[in-house]
Structure formats: C-alpha cells, structure tokens
Amino acid sequence: MNWSETLWRFSVVARFGWWEFRVENPPVIVLTALLPRAVLQCLFFTVLGRVIGLADPAFAFIGSLAVILTLSGAVAVMDVPMLDKWSGTFYRIRGGRLPAFPVFLVRSLPYTGLGLLYCVVAMVVVAPLTGLTGTLPALLPWLPVYLLMAWTTSAAGLAGAALAVGRRADGLAGNLLAYLVLLASGVLLPPGRLPWVDALGTVLPVRNGLLAVRSGMAGEPWAGHLLAEAAVGAAWLLLAWLVVAWQVRRARAGGGDDFA
Numbered sequence: 001m002n003w004s005e006t007l008w009r010f011s012v013v014a015r016f017g018w019w020e021f022r023v024e025n026p027p028v029i030v031l032t033a034l035l036p037r038a039v040l041q042c043l044f045f046t047v048l049g050r051v052i053g054l055a056d057p058a059f060a061f062i063g064s065l066a067v068i069l070t071l072s073g074a075v076a077v078m079d080v081p082m083l084d085k086w087s088g089t090f091y092r093i094r095g096g097r098l099p100a101f102p103v104f105l106v107r108s109l110p111y112t113g114l115g116l117l118y119c120v121v122a123m124v125v126v127a128p129l130t131g132l133t134g135t136l137p138a139l140l141p142w143l144p145v146y147l148l149m150a151w152t153t154s155a156a157g158l159a160g161a162a163l164a165v166g167r168r169a170d171g172l173a174g175n176l177l178a179y180l181v182l183l184a185s186g187v188l189l190p191p192g193r194l195p196w197v198d199a200l201g202t203v204l205p206v207r208n209g210l211l212a213v214r215s216g217m218a219g220e221p222w223a224g225h226l227l228a229e230a231a232v233g234a235a236w237l238l239l240a241w242l243v244v245a246w247q248v249r250r251a252r253a254g255g256g257d258d259f260a
Helices: 003-024 027-051 057-067 070-087 090-094 100-107 109-129 133-167 169-183 197-203 209-215 224-254
Strands: none
Touching: 003 070, 003 100, 003 109, 003 197, 027 070, 027 109, 027 169, 057 100, 057 109, 057 133, 057 209, 070 090, 070 109, 070 133, 070 169, 090 100, 090 169, 090 224, 100 109, 109 133, 133 169, 133 209, 169 197, 209 224
16 A cells, blocks of 8 residues: 555544544533533542642642543543454454554544543633632643543553453453552652552553643653653553454454454
C-alpha cells in the first residue's frame, strides 16, 4: 500500500470507530448517565480531600479530574477489542490490509476524547460547588496534560483488554486497572508517603501527569514529569501491540477465528 491508500484506510477505520462509539454510547446516555457519573465521582473525591484534612483544598480537585479519566480510558475502552470478541469478527481484522493493533488504537480515539470531556464538564461544575472557582484560571492551561493522561489511560486500557480478552476477564481487568490508578496516582495521598505506592505509580498512567500539572501550577519544573507520563503511555501501547500480535499469530497458527 502507498501512503495515500494507507491514510484512506485509517480514515475509514476512524469513521467506523466514531460510529461504533456512538452506537455503544448514544448522546442521551452520555448526557444523562456517563457525564453525571464522572461529575459525581470528581465531586466525591474533592469533598473527601476536605474531610481527611488536606492542607490545600485544590489538591484533591486537581487529582479527581485525572482519576475520572479511568471511566473512559481504563474501563470503557475495553469495549473496542471486546466487541470483536463478542461478535466473532476478529478474524476479519487479522485478515485485513491494516495490522490489527493500529485498527484497535484508532477505534479507541473517541474514548480519549470522552475522557477530556469528563474533565472539562467536571471542572466547570465541581469547582463552583466546592468553592474552588479561583483555581480554574490557573488550571485551564493544563488541559492538554489531562488530554495526555486520557490517552495514557486508554493505552493502558487497551493493554489490559488485550491481556484479558481471551480469558473473559475484561471486567476484572478494567476495574482492577482503575483501582490501581486511583491508589497510585496521588489523587489524595501526596507522593512520598508510601514507597511501594510511589513505585507502582511510576509504571501506571496519571501519576506523572498529575505531578506535571501540580508542579507547573506551583511554578516548579514540570517537563520531566510530562515526558515520563508520555513514556508510560508508550510502554503500555507497546505491551498492547505485542499481546495483540501474539493473539494474531496464535489464531493463524491454530486456525481459529477468535481471540486465543
């Protein structure tokens, strides 16, 4: 394939991914169920930060905006490969002109956008409710970092789906990943309190991105944390690519039409 044909094929995949996302998440469901859940979760952790006596009321708010990204990136994005599992269509993808993993990756892009939408809506709703409206002018310029974290959580979610899709453990994998991110991201617990949690956070999405946001808002160096977040996302993508490639190879060797 030449470049123009490759780009055309990926554009078709992107359009199909958007259509697939709309079917699975109709606008009425996004507005009446998904967005309220994200806002309420952000509100809960923000208020919880005050209950446990955090010195900076905005600390939990900034972290809560990142944690709700797991709703789309660690959990919902699992539907992308799982739909082919349930529909028995994986053999068509592995027999196509494009490699299987880039197809899954492009189809997952709407979930990254959904994560950013969660952040924006929760930001403008929760801040006034918790008296943190004054935080918004300093926080808004860091929305691109939240977009990066939405992408890294989606990358981790795709890796989890690839590992679990052949074992009927997608629900467990998605929720386990979300809980681990919640534990290790530093949403309520500042870094340095528990070494093993800090070590876990270095290999999970969100932790380094949050450090970049908080450091940048405090006028401290933040670029290193941003690069670390991007590196974590790239590592999860590499893992997902390797697992999907193994699934394709095993399916071809065994003559199966489904995920192994």
